[in-house]
Amino acid sequence: MLTIGKLGEAAGVKVPTIRYYEQIGLLPEAERSSGNQRLYSRKALERLAFIRHARDLGFSLEAIRDLLSLSDKPDQSCAAADAIAKAQLAEVESRLARLTALKSELERMVVQCAGGKIADCRVIEVLGDHSLCSADHRHPEPEPN
Amino acid sequence: MLTIGKLGEAAGVKVPTIRYYEQIGLLPEAERSSGNQRLYSRKALERLAFIRHARDLGFSLEAIRDLLSLSDKPDQSCAAADAIAKAQLAEVESRLARLTALKSELERMVVQCAGGKIADCRVIEVLGDHSLCSADHRHPEPEPN
DNA sequence: CTTGAAGCTATAGTTGCTAGAGACATTAGG
DNA sequence: CCTAATGTCTCTAGCAACTATAGCTTCAAG
The missing domain is CATH 1.20.5 (Single alpha-helices involved in coiled-coils or other helix-helix interfaces)
Known part of the structure; x- marks a missing residue:
């Protein structure tokens, strides 16, 4: 489990940006530690890396939202x-x-x-x-x- | 003298954008008609066209502000x-x-x-x-x- | 003289973050 | 074990450069 700082470092995304993505529903609400700090799994890191990469490619957050919801349904047509x-x-x-x-x-x-x-x-x-x-x-x- | 609508049409800039430019001091406060409507001279049209062209070239409003203040002092070095x-x-x-x-x-x-x-x-x-x-x-x- | 377009002000919303304040959590050193 | 430093929390406000809305007034055409 990663804290938000480690996650940000690993994905190349700043900490406030991660919280912002959670706030707008692009990332699911993170688990919390006993002291209320966000904890992230490897899956969360992948999802964030996906977002970051897509942003680098110029996709809007809206487009990324669509892409993410598509990737949650792997049996549909691409x-x-x-x-x-x-x-x-x-x-x-x-x-x-x-x-x-x-x-x-x-x-x-x-x-x-x-x-x-x-x-x-x-x-x-x-x-x-x-x-x-x-x-x-x-x-x-x-x-x- | 042009009304704001005509000015916008002539310069290719939307009306609210013109008011916004005035608000942030990029355009001087316009003269007003008896009924409080903005009136613009040919000079104002030139200034607005300058701004629009520079925006099209990707200059920020800050850069344009600098450029405009330079063009007000034609004797300085370029x-x-x-x-x-x-x-x-x-x-x-x-x-x-x-x-x-x-x-x-x-x-x-x-x-x-x-x-x-x-x-x-x-x-x-x-x-x-x-x-x-x-x-x-x-x-x-x-x-x- | 009436009607509809165009104008007015003021405020709030947009996108994608970034920065700050003030309080709590965690961790490394002594 | 205590303390200091760093990290994290929430919340709010700010950035560029507009755009949109609401509710009003003024103007020009018929």
């Missing part, structure tokens, strides 16, 4: 899990595309800015003039991070 | 603006690198998931087993979006 992963992949790809465009625009901004005055600054100029913008980068959804 | 843009570029590059890694991991997950049962699902399996993970993708900073 189509639903597949769908969640595919949606996540699509989102990652769209973010990649946007970021690539941003990168080149930022590079263009930075190149010419070696010591001039603000009045001629490319950075300020580009930001101020929407028409110089290559495309309409919009933020269609909040980033799940 | 080194500071340059530095802000370079920092932003570095962050975009690091996010790009992370996302690229995530994408290939997600692709690997999704490839083999065509109709099996949850018990054999690659998605669940990969998420559950940290050791299959190519590298340590951590989220060092919150994404500014």
Whole structure:
């Protein structure tokens, strides 16, 4: 049995985050010691590692909740899990595309800015003039991070 | 003079967001009509367009605040603006690198998931087993979006 | 002159945590 | 065995950057 600190260390998750996950029902309520401290089993560690890994991959807590409830029913088809992963992949790809465009625009901004005055600054100029913008980068959804 | 709705439309920013920007001091307090409604000049539109464009490029509101205060002093060196843009570029590059890694991991997950049962699902399996993970993708900073 | 859209303020909710206060539990050293 | 240091407990509030709701007022068109 692990205390919350050891669990956090083992899974790479901070202690308050673990308590937060319990609070929102992503982790079951932990067993308690005689002194009311949380105690965790190896299974709990696996579940937390799963969550952490999925978070690292950019899945939202909602998506993770779905994935966890799927993994509790190992006899069903994995189509639903597949769908969640595919949606996540699509989102990652769209973010990649946007970021690539941003990168080149930022590079263009930075190149010419070696010591001039603000009045001629490319950075300020580009930001101020929407028409110089290559495309309409919009933020269609909040980033799940 | 534009009403807040027209301004929002022209700049591509939602009305409550404009009021929020005013509240946090990113936009100056707007003039008011006799009936207490906000009125905006062309200059205000430019400022808002600047903000929106910078947000699209992923700058935080704090960075934008700095950029705006710089652009109010056109005789100073643009080194500071340059530095802000370079920092932003570095962050975009690091996010790009992370996302690229995530994408290939997600692709690997999704490839083999065509109709099996949850018990054999690659998605669940990969998420559950940290050791299959190519590298340590951590989220060092919150994404500014 | 009426009606419906657009505006106003103020407050609360969102996501995914993080930080703080003040009290109790556990553990290592003397 | 006692003490000090660390760890844990609960609870609340805060962060970014908005978004949504409620209940009101004002404006513009017909």
